Amino acid sequence: MAQCWDYVPGGVTAPRGFRAAAVRCGIRQAEADDLGLLVCETLGTAAATFTTNRVAAAPVRWSREVIRQGRVRAAVVNSGNANACTGTQGLRDVEATAAAAARALGLEPANFLIASTGIIGHFLPVEKLVAGLPRAAAELDASLAAGERFARAIMTTDTVIKEAAVRCGIGGGASVTLGGATKGAGMIAPGMATTLTFLTTDANLERPLLLAILRRVIERTYNRISIDNHMSTNDTALCLASGLAEAPAVRARSAAARRFEAALTELCGCLARKIVADGEGAQRLVRIDVVGAPSTRAAVAVGRAIADSPLCKCALHSGDPNWGRFVSAAGYACRTLDEATTRLFIGGTLAYAGGTATDVPKAELAKEMAGREVTLRLDLGLGKAAATVWTCDLSKEYVAINADYHT
């Protein structure tokens, strides 16, 4: 498909019909906003995916239920406390949050998806949230700056805010806008969704179509990144569609639907890469292209084995072209791998083929690993399937961040 999208400024408030706000309610110790509010002007269409972790946070359990009821039009997000492993008290705290949000905005509790991120196992200081919500409601604004403040309020160990927006021509001269904000720098592994992601659009779609597109897009983007292979208890990806674009409705199996899906894939890929690039302690963004695989599943498995091996990540950290680590990870991830047909490229340079090293000088390979971004390309020579997995390096700083982050 020809490119049908272009990046535009902003994030969740770039599409028509969305207002956002952020305030400091005092859950985080840092002097930073820790409560974000995102509201759709209409009762549009909502779809979401959640963590597959059996230890699911209280807000995830609440949000699964309200998404089923089909009336979600706003999201309340706090950072600083995950409200996970908090039992029935945790659920009561979510209910109190939704009730307070409903009062502040003149809506129903079931209109609110609730998401939390932060430390596990501590009860939420819910009175701070309840006190903060009327202030957040008063600050709701459709400006791009408000969207940026929302993106900042959901950060935890993130060092940069993560938002993006694209405009997508859906055919016949009509266009829709898609925006998104996301967070995450640790506890990042592929699940059903990964981390917190808020996607907005002014396109007009029915719920089954939006959910089907969202699931496919998350599978190809967020589910193919890994920082530390530890799946969160709070992962939530929400997509809200206001339907307010001056464009016809997007129908299933139409060219418009394919274009919308291509644009959402680009947007989510961009946001997911921002997470990996900001991985805790990371210095390099690593793209792993696996091609010539017998199946997409096999290609993803090989990519993830490399992405999740501390040995591979240490080599990527030091910029050492220790290609034996990459090839041996592929060897335990793919049960049909054949050394004779396997080829590994580091950047554009062939490092391994026919079962042995090529005669490329080590210095040339090292040059390919010296940059801020590194690409590995593994051709298994077995089939036509392919997948791209994104990861980062493993540094002493990752250990420092996670050994010093005390309960």
Added chain:
Amino acid sequence: MAQCWDYVPGGVTAPRGFRAAAVRCGIRQAEADDLGLLVCETLGTAAATFTTNRVAAAPVRWSREVIRQGRVRAAVVNSGNANACTGTQGLRDVEATAAAAARALGLEPANFLIASTGIIGHFLPVEKLVAGLPRAAAELDASLAAGERFARAIMTTDTVIKEAAVRCGIGGGASVTLGGATKGAGMIAPGMATTLTFLTTDANLERPLLLAILRRVIERTYNRISIDNHMSTNDTALCLASGLAEAPAVRARSAAARRFEAALTELCGCLARKIVADGEGAQRLVRIDVVGAPSTRAAVAVGRAIADSPLCKCALHSGDPNWGRFVSAAGYACRTLDEATTRLFIGGTLAYAGGTATDVPKAELAKEMAGREVTLRLDLGLGKAAATVWTCDLSKEYVAINADYHT
């Protein structure tokens, strides 16, 4: 079963009928022995398990074949070079090594299992090995000191030698001795076997019985340790039985076989724990007991998820009782986990039950994580299956060792 074994001094030369030697042949740059030789005086019984990595080193491919032929009675081991990803040249180098060993000892090439450990992707300096073998043959000795030198020669990033021996009463007043040497500190993950392990015994067993016992024992010991979840290309576990004990033959399905298996399980558990305790950069040995599981497979999966999570390993490193990381890892490893029935003990102290934290003060939990050895016990409350997995913490030193280890 009542304890039927006792530890005795020594390693591979503790049982009757074994001689060992080690020399420096110059493969490693360090001033250390790098060629080990282990010989059984008789054509006894041999069994082995190997890596399941599809990228298998040349010596693994050779050794699989000679084990099938059933005439193995000696092992040649070098450190400093893995002879992996070396194609047909690698196989030729193994053949030359076996031929040289056969000449030096007046045996056949097919009598030799060959094992290598060290860097991947470099051709073996086989002329150094060939020159070293006659010197090693001349130094063969049945003393415990010779066994210790053998154990030292197979080390790579290991900081301590790893050997042990047990004597086992097999009934009727008869006893047999079992000895072992092993190596490994990185690239350690459960496979079919893990790392290099040489086990000797003077018991008299048929090959099918020895292989069946070895496979079960490796599954319960070596396959339940993980340092960095990266499976090696060179994993080999060899067990040689000389049959020279003054004891009757051990028959299948006998009390003697059960006792022999219990003793070998103890020996391999001891050797495997030595590997984890010497994990690259590690400061703590961590025992993870998973009980109340619906199946052994589920118990092992939960144990491995904790053992392989960098977030859990960083908490173990700092001694922080961040139990949410352990519980959340269990939540993505076990598809039927129920927070209501799950309990987590750190040491002897209950940290999590009924879906939330217990009211045990954090300082008390921290005390349980302060020692050189830490035990986590996760009771899933779902069934009767159990498994124990061993791992170590993740430190900045691990990153330093593996980022600085250049090709």
